[in-house]
Amino acid sequence: MEQPASNELKQSRMTEFMKLLPLTMELAGLPKADPARPFTSDQIEGRVMSVRTAFKAARALLKEVGETGAL
Secondary structure, eight states, X not given: OOOOOOHHHHHHHHHHHHXXXXXXXXXXXXXXXXXXXXXXXXXXXXXHHHXXXXXXXXXXXXXXXXXXXXX
């Protein structure tokens, strides 16, 4: 059985996400929204998937840099 994550772990994960957010958004390459044309639910879901994939890549890059010391 899995135990729920502690508040400290949750906070740590959120901090990591926020620190990687600029790199994540660059990797995702998503255009800014036009205020006159909001995204549809499907478009939002597609953007979320792009951000998730980009975040995984950003974390992998950070881990690689930490382990090898170089890009």
